[in-house]
Amino acid sequence: MLPALAQFRVEVSGVGLTQLPIALVPFRGQDASPQKISDIVQADLERSGQFRGVDASGQALDDASRPDWSLWRQRTADSLVGGSITRMADGRFDVKFRLWDVVKGQELGFQNYTVPQGDLRLVAHRIADFVYEKLTGEKGIFSTRIAYVTKGGSRYALWVADADGENAQAALASSEPIISPRWSADGQQLAYVSFESRKPVVYVHNVSSGQRRKVADFKGSNSAPAWSPDGGSLAVTLSRDGGSQLFTIPAGGGEPRRLTQSASIDTEPVYSADGGTIYFVSDRGGAPQIYKMGAGGGNPARVTFSGTYNISPSISGDGRWLAYISRVGGAFKLQVMELATGNVASITDTSADESPSFAPNSKLIVYATHLQGREALMTTTLDGKIKARLAGQAGDIREPDWGPFRKQ
Structure with missing residues (x-):
């Protein structure tokens, strides 16, 4: 570190x-x-x-x-x-x-x-x-950690910090982009995409030892890693067979198994907490919308219907909520959907929101946005009533991911 x-x-x-x-x-x-x-x-x-x-x-x-x-x-x-x-x-x-x-x-x-x-x-x-x-009567999330990426000049860094943004430690620094950090369910590892070999490659990084390994380095693009809740595999987006499609791959590396078969772009997979469902983004209907399917593949069902551009799904640990980003006019806005009813609420007044991620108790969301001309990390309650800014000093801040509960 x-x-x-x-x-x-x-x-x-x-x-x-x-x-x-x-x-x-x-x-x-x-x-x-x-x-x-x-x-x-x-x-x-x-x-x-x-x-x-x-x-x-x-x-x-x-x-x-x-x-x-x-x-x-x-x-x-x-x-x-x-x-x-x-x-x-x-x-x-x-x-x-x-x-x-x-x-x-x-x-x-x-x-x-x-x-x-x-x-x-x-x-x-x-x-x-x-x-x-x-x-x-519910578990607190204050001793958990967040991961996020900063860009300062031509340098990128992957950070691990306390849930309040303090005590930040750099896990990786690079002159090439780092994107899509994702915590494993045990909080020991981060998957992310690095462009250090001038193309997107998926790595898995042990947070305490700093050791890392390549998990997906196939022909074309390797992107958007998402851990299965049991930690045994990752869902990834690969373009090795042509278009961008979803695959699963063992967390230790190995041969990918294809999940989607479409002529469209399928990307940004995320697992439900029980591991039974994968939510993802696809433009199979003509514009990016969020879909879901069984974790082993199968026929996808569309989830988002309001708006013509919906991306970056995040599912709460209790399975009740979907957070995502919707393009409204020219603005990118954080939305929260109650999955049981399909009711959607827009919960920010900013216009460049990105990368929502739920706290492990499902009560808060961390996201990146633009405030006063610079990128910042924010947390919000699910109703949007209480927001906190975590204002960083190390360049533009993007792509936060909230880690799991820590072992005592």
Whole structure:
């Protein structure tokens, strides 16, 4: 991994309909710490769209104190987090925190971490995950990772970062384009397309070791990799037999098996979470639309009917939602379809959206867009009400992909 160059600033905008008011008191000892734990936790929770921060200024509280319930009720907090961070003799940090229910006047949980300095951000994200799950009943995604590509001058880089965009590490740098990064379901590998040999070739990259291997380097174009949920194979778009068609190929490499037989361009495959269905883009009807078929091939069924140009499908892990990009007039807009009803909502007011990818809990989408004349990463709630900008400093940002839940 190369050193981190891309630093991010998170700006949250919008107001959700129901947000849980939570107070995060600055952790005792965090002024002397390299990471402000309570600030990171609060930013995570607010970015989710489910929480609203309550003013905790002027208050001291840690994991060993008992809260003054009347004070926090007066400040309209429903829940409360307090903790401490202590540097130990061996250089590691001891982080403790408690979560309280202010309405009921009772503790909801306590956790303790002992970690090296480099893991303090991860601990903050894990605290946010704990709070989110306790208060919403669903898994938090703050300790997950995203991958994305930047272009700065004539240099391209593939980055792996925390879900808030911080702590970015370069996995690959090249003078030729890198496109279509896709996480494996275990979070250990990234598939992507590199043009370093002056043509598109699909690679699989081990994120922790940096080792990589070619998976598809056939005659013509090799593009648009998508992992099967079991990690055993990839769906890819190959033009080796003429037009661009969908194939599956073993993740270790080998002979591809053709899935589609059409005179059209079939590309951008993505698997449903259960592995039984592949969604993809085809112009077989005259213009790009999203279709689906069984993972082994078969007769495709059209999924998108509104608009004349729909690309870049992403399926939520719970199987309920399809996110995609639609050309509306001259603008490219992020759309979310409820698959059961076919209802479609346009959820952005930007006009150059691209590459949507769902968080593993299906509650947020990361995408790239143009804001104020430059490319930026955004997250949005599925209703479009809460958006957060992850503003990078390392060139144009594109093609984000949200990784899976991390193993504890």
